[in-house]
Amino acid sequence: MVQTIFRFAAALLLTGALGACASNVRTTALVPEATAQSLAPEDSPLHRNISIGRVDGGAETKTLGLTQVSASELQEALQNAMLLASMLGGTDSALTVDATLEKLEQPQLAVNLEVISTIFYRVRSIRTGAIVYQERIVTPHTTQFTESIIRSERQRLANEGAIKENIRVFLEKLNAAAKAEPYKFL
Secondary structure, eight states, rough: OOOHHHHHHHHHHHHHHOOOOOOOOOOGGGGOOOOOOTOOTTEEETTTTTEEEEEEEEOOOOOTOOOOHHOOOOOOHHHHHHTTTTTTTTTTEEEEEEEEEEEEEEEEOOSSEEEEEEEEEEEEEETOOOOEEEEEEEEEEOOOOGGEEEEHHHHHHHHHHHHHHHHHHHHHHHHHHHHGGGGGGO
């Protein structure tokens, strides 16, 4: 009896650890909350003055592969995050941001899954075409086995966390750069 219970538990853990089919990320889970460091004040050159330009990189999630983050999912998340941070403007914006999801490092086999996202951001003046800010941001996020025994779910959560953190860091660094040298963003 004890042996049967042990075998059943081991099979259940193995199935959960290996995971089922990959699931798409939830774009709402990629959006960081606005913080005091990311929120563009009304007197900032970033305040409601940036449009989304080209967003590329990433990959579509395939049913039997690992969960991925596509360019369209990143674009939606970036747009919503910039809206929350009072940076997103309209068609008359003076600045545009391009983003490239260069890498999403995902472990193939691990109990606790750490995903590392690398996104290159470039902010340009629409009027002059000059690059006013650019940076490659690398952020990790680890999802613990206790958060979900299903591997594909842990993978999705780790991806979401890594992208969310990456966008948060970008917005905070961009805001700090605009506070330090506002004339560069005019």
